[in-house]
Amino acid sequence: MLKIRNSLFAALIGATSAVVALEQVRAEDKSLTFVSYQGTLQDSQIKAWQQPYTASKNVQFEYDSPPDGAKLKAMVEAGAVSWDVMDQGAAFAEQNCGKLLEKLDFSKIDTSQFPEGSVSDCGLPVYFxxxxxxxxxxxxxxxxxxxxxxxxxxxxxxxxxxxxxxxxxxxxxxxxxxxxxxxxxxxxxxxxxxxxxxxxxxxxxxxxxxxxxxxxxxxxxxxxxxxxxxxxxxxxxxxxxxxxxxxxxxxxxxDALIVPKGTANLATAMDFVQFVSHPEQNKRFAELAGVIAATSKATPDYSDLNKTFNPRLHxxxxxxxxxxxxxxxxxxxxxxxxxxxxxxxx
Structure with missing residues (x-):
């Protein structure tokens, strides 16, 4: 009887280990397709947002460009959305909320750190x-x-x-x-x-x-x-x-981060948006790209050139x-x- 119990226990342990291993593989296989404008701007986003998110959450990224509204519309209408998170103008987020875009999950985002009127149901401001x-x-x-x-x-x-x-x-x-x-x-x-x-x-x-x-x-x-x-x-x-x-x-x-309607990676996309909302990610991006920080809690160390052309400092x-x-x-x-x-x- 003891041998049978030990065998059953071992089988259960083995099954549990297999499930854990499977979940780890799934986590390791997670990926998001991020769409932006290439060049220095997107390079700065990769360094400030994607690389630390990958290090923290083990999520890999693929990239596409540009964040074309017409292409997104065709994807959504065809039910074949291959984009997960996009950098787009704030007006686009307003115009297409609930139609081409998912409403964002703000339950873990401190929206008070952003200027009044800049946060919308479908768009999180990421730079000014x-x-x-x-x-x-x-x-x-x-x-x-x-x-x-x-x-x-x-x-x-x-x-x-x-x-x-x-x-x-x-x-x-x-x-x-x-x-x-x-x-x-x-x-x-x-x-x-x-x-x-x-x-x-x-x-x-x-x-x-x-x-x-x-x-x-x-x-x-x-x-x-x-x-x-x-x-x-x-x-x-x-x-x-x-x-x-x-x-x-x-x-x-x-510009705002937006999530295309119908993405197959909705939960991960929302988590990434929440990650980017942190002041430290905004600070790093503003420093690298020379843009105006989106959140009042970010305190970038700007270059002299950035300071010259940053209206908030004047x-x-x-x-x-x-x-x-x-x-x-x-x-x-x-x-x-x-x-x-x-x-x-x-």
Whole structure:
């Protein structure tokens, strides 16, 4: 009888060990496909997010690019979603929440550390970027611009202006503030009034189709002033462009982590998003990529160049940095584009 019991016990131990081993293999085989924009940005995400997550959770990563909304839509509609976590604009998260995107699990995320209005049901903010007003220091070395209104003053500040290809980043808001609209009353945007203000300098505007072309215009000296996002401004400065920022009112946009609807790795994807929300991951990413930290609890050690072009470090009064109204833009982007596009060609 004892031998039989011992045999049964050994069998049970063996079965249990087999189950544990199987679970370990499954854990080791876990993987996520992360979709971002390649280049320095994604390299920084890998170092700040994916590598420490792999070390902590034994989850491997595959990578794809770019985070194309049309491709995601086709995947979801076909029921063949191969992406698990994406870096995308905040407006995309608002527009497609519950349709192309899963609602995030915030049960283990401290949302109070993010600016009010930046967290959405389907998007966790992971970095901010400014639409920065920059000018050529050689062109205006004796009389530099100091406020948004100077961008629209061709009499006192003659020269070419360059604008970003994405109208939702803040160009219209800047035009309105330069025209006297209080920063607290920008939304809903009076598109006609903004375009009327832009009409006053239209003959001196360079319209760019890509951010790369905008950056080149700053580097080559084709543009004497410009509105450009943080990353492109710093890249231009690194490439030798003699530019400096004007800190009047500055619009911040942001990117968010989103989870495609129908991912086969939902629990792991949600856990990864929660991991990225930690201040230490945000701090490391902000340092590596030179972006503006998403959480107030992150304290990046910025380089001198990062400090020069980080609006939060130049906001002495606490009212100069403004968040874009992503909800308004997500609801109105198509109608704005329909109005701005023919205006540009006139």
């Amino acid at each position: 970027f400014a639409l920065t007003f920059v000018y050529n220091t050689e062109k205006y070395k004796d009389h530099p611009p100091t406020k948004l209104a100077d961008f629209f003053d061709l009499k006192n500040f003659p020269g070419t202006r360059v604008l970003p290809p994405d109208i939702s980043l803040g160009t219209l808001e800047y035009a309105l503030m330069a025209d006297g609209v209080d920063s607290k009353n920008l939304y809903p945007i009076d598109v006609d009034r903004a375009l009327k203000k832009l009409d006053t300098i239209k003959s001196s505007i360079i319209f760019t189709k890509t951010n790369g072309a905008l950056q080149q215009a700053l580097v080559d000296g084709q543009a004497d002033m410009g509105f450009a996002v943080t990353g492109r401004v710093m890249a231009s400065a690194k490439a030798g462009a003699p530019i400096a920022p004007v800190w009047d009112k500055t619009i911040l946009g942001w 906001d002495e009064t606490g009212d100069k940095v403004l968040l874009s109204n992503v909800k308004w833009w997500s609801a109105n982007l198509n109608s704005v584009i329909a109005k701005v596009t023919p205006w540009m060609s006139r």
